Amino acid sequence: MAEFLSLHDAIAANVRDGDAVAMEGFTHLIPFAAAHEVIRQGRKRLKLIRMTPDLIYDQLIGMGAAEKLTFSWGGNPGVGSLYRLRDAVENGWPGPLAIEEHSHAAMANAYDAGAANLPFAVFRGYRGVELVRVNPAIRSVTCPYTGEVLATVPAIRPDVAVIHALRADREGNVLLEGIVGVQKEAVLAARRSVVTVEEIVGDFGERSRNAIILPSWTVSAIAVVPGGAFPSYAQGYYKRANAFYKAWDAIAKERDTFTAWMKENVLGKDVSAFARHARAS
Amino acid sequence: MSAYTPSEIMTVAAARALGNDDVCFVGIGAPSAACNLARRTHAPGITLIYESGTIDTKPEVLPLSIGDGELCDTALTTVPVSEMFRYWLQGERITVGFLGGAQIDRYANLNTTVVGPYDHPKVRLPGGGGAPEIAACCGEIFITMAMSKRAFVDKLDFITSLGHGGGPGDREKLGLKTKGPTRVMTDLCVFEPDPTTRELAVVALHPGVTREQVQAQCAWPVRFAAEVGVTPPPTETELGVLRDLQARTAKAHGEDT
Numbered sequence A: 001m002a003e004f005l006s007l008h009d010a011i012a013a014n015v016r017d018g019d020a021v022a023m024e025g026f027t028h029l030i031p032f033a034a035a036h037e038v039i040r041q042g043r044k045r046l047k048l049i050r051m052t053p054d055l056i057y058d059q060l061i062g063m064g065a066a067e068k069l070t071f072s073w074g075g076n077p078g079v080g081s082l083y084r085l086r087d088a089v090e091n092g093w094p095g096p097l098a099i100e101e102h103s104h105a106a107m108a109n110a111y112d113a114g115a116a117n118l119p120f121a122v123f124r125g126y127r128g129v130e131l132v133r134v135n136p137a138i139r140s141v142t143c144p145y146t147g148e149v150l151a152t153v154p155a156i157r158p159d160v161a162v163i164h165a166l167r168a169d170r171e172g173n174v175l176l177e178g179i180v181g182v183q184k185e186a187v188l189a190a191r192r193s194v195v196t197v198e199e200i201v202g203d204f205g206e207r208s209r210n211a212i213i214l215p216s217w218t219v220s221a222i223a224v225v226p227g228g229a230f231p232s233y234a235q236g237y238y239k240r241a242n243a244f245y246k247a248w249d250a251i252a253k254e255r256d257t258f259t260a261w262m263k264e265n266v267l268g269k270d271v272s273a274f275a276r277h278a279r280a281s
Numbered sequence B: 001m002s003a004y005t006p007s008e009i010m011t012v013a014a015a016r017a018l019g020n021d022d023v024c025f026v027g028i029g030a031p032s033a034a035c036n037l038a039r040r041t042h043a044p045g046i047t048l049i050y051e052s053g054t055i056d057t058k059p060e061v062l063p064l065s066i067g068d069g070e071l072c073d074t075a076l077t078t079v080p081v082s083e084m085f086r087y088w089l090q091g092e093r094i095t096v097g098f099l100g101g102a103q104i105d106r107y108a109n110l111n112t113t114v115v116g117p118y119d120h121p122k123v124r125l126p127g128g129g130g131a132p133e134i135a136a137c138c139g140e141i142f143i144t145m146a147m148s149k150r151a152f153v154d155k156l157d158f159i160t161s162l163g164h165g166g167g168p169g170d171r172e173k174l175g176l177k178t179k180g181p182t183r184v185m186t187d188l189c190v191f192e193p194d195p196t197t198r199e200l201a202v203v204a205l206h207p208g209v210t211r212e213q214v215q216a217q218c219a220w221p222v223r224f225a226a227e228v229g230v231t232p233p234p235t236e237t238e239l240g241v242l243r244d245l246q247a248r249t250a251k252a253h254g255e256d257t
Helices: A007-014 A032-040 A054-062 A083-091 A104-115 A183-189 A242-253 A255-267 A271-277 B006-016 B030-040 B069-073 B081-089 B131-137 B211-216 B236-255
Strands: A020-023 A046-049 A066-071 A098-101 A120-123 A139-142 A149-154 A160-169 A174-176 A192-201 A212-214 A221-224 B023-026 B047-050 B054-057 B075-078 B096-099 B140-144 B181-185 B189-193 B200-205 B223-230
Touching: A007 A032, A007 A192, A007 A221, A020 A032, A032 A054, A032 A160, A032 A192, A032 A255, A032 A271, A046 A054, A054 A066, A054 A083, A054 A242, A054 A255, A083 A242, A083 A255, A104 A120, A104 A149, A104 A183, A104 B081, A104 B131, A160 A183, A183 A212, A242 A255, A242 B236, B006 B030, B006 B140, B006 B181, B006 B236, B023 B030, B030 B047, B030 B096, B030 B140, B030 B236, B054 B069, B069 B075, B081 B131, B096 B131, B200 B211
Parallel strands: A020 A046, A020 A160, A046 A066, A066 A098, A160 A192, A192 A221, B023 B047, B023 B096, B096 B140, B140 B181, B200 B223
Antiparallel strands: A120 A149, A139 A149, A160 A174, A174 A212, B047 B054, B054 B075, B181 B189, B189 B200
C-alpha cells in the first residue's frame, strides 16, 4: 500500500545513489518538485531514464547527479537545445555521461514490456537508421510465423519510477488524466515508485471509467506537492509555462548562469517553492 | 498581393500539400504551423495527430511543445504514448508524417542526432524522437526545411531517419511498403524525388527565386525536373490566417510566467 510521506521522506526512502531512475511525464505532469528534492539530497551516479529529458534532466545532469542517460529526444521542445545535456555529452561537464539512445517508439515499447514483465520488446522499427550501429542494445528477432525481421530492445525495469499525478484519494489510489504519456507503464515496470500529487481528495467523484488509475498497492509513496509539475503543467490545475521554457534557454546556456539559478531556486529553496504555481484555490 | 517572407511561403507551400482526408502526424515548429494553416483554410476535415497521444486535435493557438494542454483540450481523444506508437503509427493508420531536420541529403535521408562523429560530437542535436518510425510507417513523408549549405549536405553525419537510402529499391529491401519522402518544401523551392533515381529534384521555384539561388544554398549539384513550375504566391487568405495564428500564439506563449 502507498505510504503518504513528505516529499523529503519519500525521496529519501526510495531514491538511492546509483539507482536506475525513470522520471516520466510526456510534456504534461513532469515531476519537477521531486527532481529538485533529489538534487537537494545530493544523489549521485543515477542512471536516468526518460523519453524526453526536458528541463528536468537538464537540471539533474548539470548538477552532477547522473552517470548515464537513456533517452529518445533531448531538446527543449519548440525552443532548441538542452545546453546542460549538450555540455555533458560534448565536453564531459560536470562529469562524463554515458548515453543509451533510442527512438520514441523503442522506449515506449520498452516501458510497455517492463510493465508486462517481459525481458524485451518487439516492434517494427529502426529500419535503415544508424542508431542500430551505435547502440548495441538494439537487436532483432525473426518472426516465427512470417519470417519478418523485427527490432528488439531490452525491457525498461527501473529501480524507481517518479511521476506527478493529478490527485490521490485517502486510500492512496492515484489518478491521471489528459496526456498520460508512459507514466502508468513506468510505475508498473519499476520496483519502487514515488508519486507527487496536486491534492488528496476524499473521493475521485465523477470521472471517466477509463481514467488512468494506479491502485494504492502499485505505488510505494505519495507526497502532496501542489504546483509540483511547474514549469510543465497539470491538466485542469495550471497551464504549461511556455514562457519559462523559453527563458530556460538563456539560463542554461552558460555554466555560471545555470549554477547560480540552481543555487538560488533549488538548493536555496524547499518544496514549498512550488506552491505559488498551484491552482489558485 | 502583400509582401511575404521566405518562411511564410515555405509554410504555405507545406499547407497546400495537405488534403481534407489526410491523417497527419504533426511535428513541432514549421510542420505544426503548416498543418494548422491547412485545417483553417482548404482542409477543414484534416485529422491532426501529435505523438503525445492527442488524436484529431483542433488547437486555437500553435503549441510550443507537442504536448501542450491546448492539444488535449481540443482533441477528439487522447491515448497513451505507447498506444500511439503501436496501434496508430505502427498500425499504419497515418497517411502523412511531417518531418524536419538539421541535415538532409539528396535522397531525403535526415539527421537530427549529431554534427560530427557520434562518440565525440561537435554538436549534440536532440535526436530522433519519433522520426525513425514516422519515416518508416506513415503512408508518405513531407519535409519542411529552410535551405542552407549546412543543412542541405552532400553526406549526412548520421542517418537518424530513412528517406530513399542510397537510391531505388533501398526502402523495399528493408521491407518497407510506404512511400517515404514525397515532397520537400523549402523557403526557396519545392523538391520531389525523381520517379526513377529517387534523387530530389526541384519541381517548383517560389516566385522570383532563381536556379542559381537554390544551388547557392545546397551542397550537392541540384537537379531540376524537366518542367519546373512556379509556386503560386500566398493568397491574402492564407497569409491572413497564418499571421493571425502566429500572433495569437506569440501572445499566448508570452503571457505565462
